[in-house]
C-alpha cells in the first residue's frame with residue numbers, strides 16, 4: 001500500500017471486509033446465480049473458481065488461492081495532470097482510479113479515498129478493490145463508447161457492486 005498516508009487504517013478495514021465477503025457463502029451463491037457479460041467465456045461456476053483461484057495475470061502476482069492486492073494512490077508525478085484532472089470529484093468522467101495499466105497495482109484517486117474515508121464508506125472501497133482485482137485476474141469491461149448501462153452488466157462491475165452491496169447489507173459499514 002503506497003501513498004495512502006492517513007487513510008491506511010481505513011483501507012485495511014475495507015480489505016478485511018473484502019476478505020470476509022469473498023469467503024462467504026452469500027457471495028458464492030450470488031456469483032453462481034448472476035448474469036454477466038464480458039466473462040471470457042466462463043460459466044458462473046468457472047467464474048467463481050477463477051476468483052477463488054486468485055491467480056493474478058497482471059503484475060507480479062504471488063501465491064495462488066491468496067489474493068495478492070497491491071494498492072497505491074494516483075499522483076501527479078506518476079500519472080500526470082490528465083489523470084489528476086479526471087480524478088476531480090466534479091469531473092464528468094467519474095473516475096475512481098486506474099485499472100488495466102497492467103502492473104497489477106490498483107490505483108485510487110486520492111480525492112476519492114479521502115471522501116470515502118470521511119464518509120466511512122468501507123463498502124465502496126471494498127467494492128472498488130474487488131472491481132480492480134477482477135481486472136488483475138484477467139477480466140475487462142472495456143468497449144469503445146460503452147454506455148454506463150452496458151458496463152454495469154459486465155462481470156467486473158457486477159462483482160464490485162456485489163461486494164459493496166453485501167457489506168452494506170450486513171449492516172456494519174456504510
Ligand SMILES: [Zn+2]
Nearest residue numbers: 099131141156
Ligand atoms: Zn474497471
